[in-house]
Amino acid sequence: MTRLAYQYVVLRCVPRVDREEFLNVGVVVYCQAQDFLQVAWDVDADRLRALDARIDVDQVRDALRFVEGVCAGDERGGAAGAHPIGQRFGFLKAPKSTVIQPGPVHGGVTTDPARQLEHLLDCLVG
Incomplete structure (x- = not known):
């Protein structure tokens, strides 16, 4: 099995920035x-x-659908979706002052990035 390096960010919903509370x-x-x-x-x-x-x-879900579009490189991601994959990740991991904000970048190794994504979702969100 080939071990592959990967990076990830947790997306946080920050309803009120002034209270510094968030939910993954x-x-x-x-x-x-x-x-x-x-x-x-x-x-x-x-x-x-x-x-x-x-x-x-609904606005939170719409913002996450936008992130899906950026990842997929399709029209849902607007202009950001048209860039090469590495630049799209750079866009998504950049700090933002919106309701959806990325946490710090973390890294690891895996043999299956898709399965790792589901594992991280279960551990960090679910």
Whole structure:
């Protein structure tokens, strides 16, 4: 089995930046060796509303669908989706002041990036 290096960021929903509270809602995994860039996400509306009762959960889901488009390199990702895969990951891992923010970049090795993504989603979001 070939061990492949990968990087990942956890996507955080930050309903109110002034309170510095967040909820992990997704994970983006990038494996350069396999041209792999995917996101997996799960939005728990009740937990988000516990942080801010006024949060627009549909807007959070729309933002995560945008991330899907960037990863896929399709029209859902707008102009960012048109760039090479490494630049798309760079765009997704860059700090933002929006409701969806990436955490720090982490790395590891795996034999199966897709399975690693599901594992990270279960451990860090679910």
